[in-house]
Amino acid sequence: MLDFLKELPKVELHAHLNGSLSISTLRDLGEKVYGENTEEFLELCARFIKFDRNSKLEECFEKFAFVHELTSTEKGLRYATEFAIRDFAQDNVQYVELRTTPKANSHYTRREYLHYVVESIRSAQTKYPKIMVKLLASINRAEPVAVAEETVSLALEFAKTDGDIVVGIDLSGNPARGKFSDFIPALRSAREQGLKLAIHCAEIENPSEIKEMLAFGMSRCGHGTYLSKDDLTHMKRHNIPVECCLTSNVKSGTVSSYEEHHLKQLMEAEAPKVLCTDDSGVFDTTLSMEFHLATQTFGLNRSQCIELTKEAVHHSFASSEEKQKMLIKLEEFLKRNP
Numbered sequence: 001m002l003d004f005l006k007e008l009p010k011v012e013l014h015a016h017l018n019g020s021l022s023i024s025t026l027r028d029l030g031e032k033v034y035g036e037n038t039e040e041f042l043e044l045c046a047r048f049i050k051f052d053r054n055s056k057l058e059e060c061f062e063k064f065a066f067v068h069e070l071t072s073t074e075k076g077l078r079y080a081t082e083f084a085i086r087d088f089a090q091d092n093v094q095y096v097e098l099r100t101t102p103k104a105n106s107h108y109t110r111r112e113y114l115h116y117v118v119e120s121i122r123s124a125q126t127k128y129p130k131i132m133v134k135l136l137a138s139i140n141r142a143e144p145v146a147v148a149e150e151t152v153s154l155a156l157e158f159a160k161t162d163g164d165i166v167v168g169i170d171l172s173g174n175p176a177r178g179k180f181s182d183f184i185p186a187l188r189s190a191r192e193q194g195l196k197l198a199i200h201c202a203e204i205e206n207p208s209e210i211k212e213m214l215a216f217g218m219s220r221c222g223h224g225t226y227l228s229k230d231d232l233t234h235m236k237r238h239n240i241p242v243e244c245c246l247t248s249n250v251k252s253g254t255v256s257s258y259e260e261h262h263l264k265q266l267m268e269a270e271a272p273k274v275l276c277t278d279d280s281g282v283f284d285t286t287l288s289m290e291f292h293l294a295t296q297t298f299g300l301n302r303s304q305c306i307e308l309t310k311e312a313v314h315h316s317f318a319s320s321e322e323k324q325k326m327l328i329k330l331e332e333f334l335k336r337n338p
């Protein structure tokens, strides 16, 4: 089964750039950025992917500081983007929607951050022509609304010049921070001007915020862990897929075990869903492994894995021609693996 899943031309819709660098890629990046990997750096890499049974979501957000340091220069950021794409391509992901929070520091502005990422995506497309890459600009809800407004206006600007790559906005960051309603005007303006919205919703228990988010609407829902039965009916009626990230949820402690993952409820309710990695680096996983976990835990068979991939094609922010291309790749794969 794992071989079949590794070969499957998969579609990844929920991947944070700075969270998607595998441990060996972090070492590659360390060498590029610092010239060598010191013992101390290797120790930090090992600690980066370490979780214990009592790990909490809060700890994940502290972990990102380590990669953010590595990508705090133009060089680091460009390499990180290329390496993340390389890792997905190696796992036979045929389409990935990366998302990343534009940052500003002494080396770059938020506009330059996006520019470097978009340029690296373009050059990676030449180097790894089998994978198609899109980008969502992330709003970190722990940051001020003014930053969110700047992110939206930059995403709109890039959507004009690089509309084949920049397709939407993601709302993410520590769900215990910030107030969703404060971000509504920025998100609404993005949507009205043609950007798609993927929103981290119900990653933790917060019924009033979930209500606000569902009333506002979204193209896709990140995690959806604490959606009620009625909410699932809403998702089904409005054809909003839940981006399920099994390892992320279990390792960060928002779901207590794989068996209890809400993918089961989503399947039973026949509600839209997609399998994703979230942060394949931090959570030390791959999309193939996420599918494998789903087959092991919930008994999904090969054709259900294909159906899930088709659902991902359908819910991607790709153009209809691009979706058609993905489906053809799937058909070709099926012919080789009847």
Ligand SMILES: CNc1ncnc2c1ncn2[C@@H]1O[C@H](COP(=O)(O)O)[C@@H](O)[C@H]1O
Binding pocket: 016, 017, 018, 019, 060, 061, 064, 099, 100, 101, 102, 138, 140, 172, 173, 174, 175, 200, 203, 248, 252, 278, 279
């Ligand atoms: C574990 N569940 C999660 N829930 C919410 N937000 C998350 C996340 N995992 C990652 N991020 C968001 O993505 C950033 C890292 O990638 P970028 O620097 O943007 O490329 C994190 O700092 C956080 O804001």
Ligand SMILES: [Zn+2]
Binding pocket: 014, 016, 172, 200, 222, 278
């Ligand atoms: Zn996420």
